[in-house]
Amino acid sequence: MNKYLDISPEVQAALAANKPVVALESTIISHGMPYPQNVQTALKVEQTIRENGATPATIAIIGGRLKAGLSPEEIEHLGKEGRNVAKASRRDLPVLVAQKKDGATTVTTTMIIAAMAGIKVFATGGIGGVHRGAQTTMDISADLEELANTPVMVICAGAKSILDLGLTLEYLETKGVPVIGYGTEELPAFYTRHSGFRTDYRLDTPEQLAEAFRAKLEMGLKGGMLVTNPIPEEYSMDPTVINKAIEEALSEADAKGVKGKEVTPFLLARIKDITGGDSLASNIQLVLNNARLAAATAKCLANG
Numbered sequence: 601m602n603k604y605l606d607i608s609p610e611v612q613a614a615l616a617a618n619k620p621v622v623a624l625e626s627t628i629i630s631h632g633m634p635y636p637q638n639v640q641t642a643l644k645v646e647q648t649i650r651e652n653g654a655t656p657a658t659i660a661i662i663g664g665r666l667k668a669g670l671s672p673e674e675i676e677h678l679g680k681e682g683r684n685v686a687k688a689s690r691r692d693l694p695v696l697v698a699q700k701k702d703g704a705t706t707v708t709t710t711m712i713i714a715a716m717a718g719i720k721v722f723a724t725g726g727i728g729g730v731h732r733g734a735q736t737t738m739d740i741s742a743d744l745e746e747l748a749n750t751p752v753m754v755i756c757a758g759a760k761s762i763l764d765l766g767l768t769l770e771y772l773e774t775k776g777v778p779v780i781g782y783g784t785e786e787l788p789a790f791y792t793r794h795s796g797f798r799t800d801y802r803l804d805t806p807e808q809l810a811e812a813f814r815a816k817l818e819m820g821l822k823g824g825m826l827v828t829n830p831i832p833e834e835y836s837m838d839p840t841v842i843n844k845a846i847e848e849a850l851s852e853a854d855a856k857g858v859k860g861k862e863v864t865p866f867l868l869a870r871i872k873d874i875t876g877g878d879s880l881a882s883n884i885q886l887v888l889n890n891a892r893l894a895a896a897t898a899k900c901l902a903n904g
């Protein structure tokens with residue numbers, strides 16, 4: 601096994617017995633939500649995965665060790681430290697590991713570490729993508745490149761319109777990443793069920809998701825698969841309210857000159873404040889919804 605990787609005993613036992621395991625990211629804990637809701641949500645997501653018959657593996661870098669499976673104390677630590685913990689993308693891994701630092705893993709690094717551990721399914725909230733204005737800023741999330749290269753199925757609630765959704769889909773097409781709508785032909789827009797953009801395929805059951813991903817793996821096609829699972833109707837936001845908050849957050853980021861890895865956490869925090877916390881409540885519910893689908897899909901993959 602990779603000498604930098606620690607798989608928790610619980611996750612190791614599940615993998616050895618070919619039982620379903622679901623990977624979870626930690627940037628959503630340290631940079632995506634405020635304390636203490638971040639810790640409460642992370643623990644609730646783990647519990648939801650257990651209740652749905654799979655083993656959760658929350659992923660992070662702790663003291664330079666790549667961790668698949670965290671203790672509740674480690675989750676508390678990442679949540680409490682928040683933005684003091686480095687947001688770790690692919691380019692950050694070498695130095696964080698060499699210097700024995702902590703890192704909160706994004707979709708990118710969670711995929712990398714999940715693949716090292718042999719975990720195939722990963723549940724999160726939203727992925728990074730092509731930012732609006734990327735024609736000049738070149739701000740394109742490393743998440744897209746990772747989806748192109750690393751064999752993990754990522755289950756999210758679509759992408760929010762802080763991104764250019766059309767360009768994000770174009771990029772994924774170029775890189776050969778299948779974009780699946782779960783129970784829908786339309787790409788969900790994270791806080792809402794509708795974006796006006798189409799996914800590549802609609803699949804309707806966890807078994808169908810598992811079959812498609814298994815086919816991809818068995819053909820030896822590199823890269824992952826993106827499953828977009830719409831937020832449940834009862835938790836979805838009013839599009840006018842959320843789009844106004846997004847526009848406001850974007851122009852603030854622009855005025856303040858926010859750049860690089862700070863862009864996404866800045867926008868998420870501002871949107872939460874502008875909506876008076878409503879966006880956070882939706883965010884929590886859509887993550888739980890993705891955790892349930894991921895557990896069901898991991899079960900199908902393990903049984904197949």
Ligand code: PSU
Binds near residue numbers: 726743860865
């Ligand atoms: N989108 C969200 N919540 C998040 C993120 C994105 O709705 O927490 C996080 C994820 O960890 C994602 C990362 O991988 O932000 C993307 O950051 P960037 O745009 O800097 O690549």
Ligand code: MN
Binds near residue numbers: 739741861
């Ligand atoms: Mn970026």
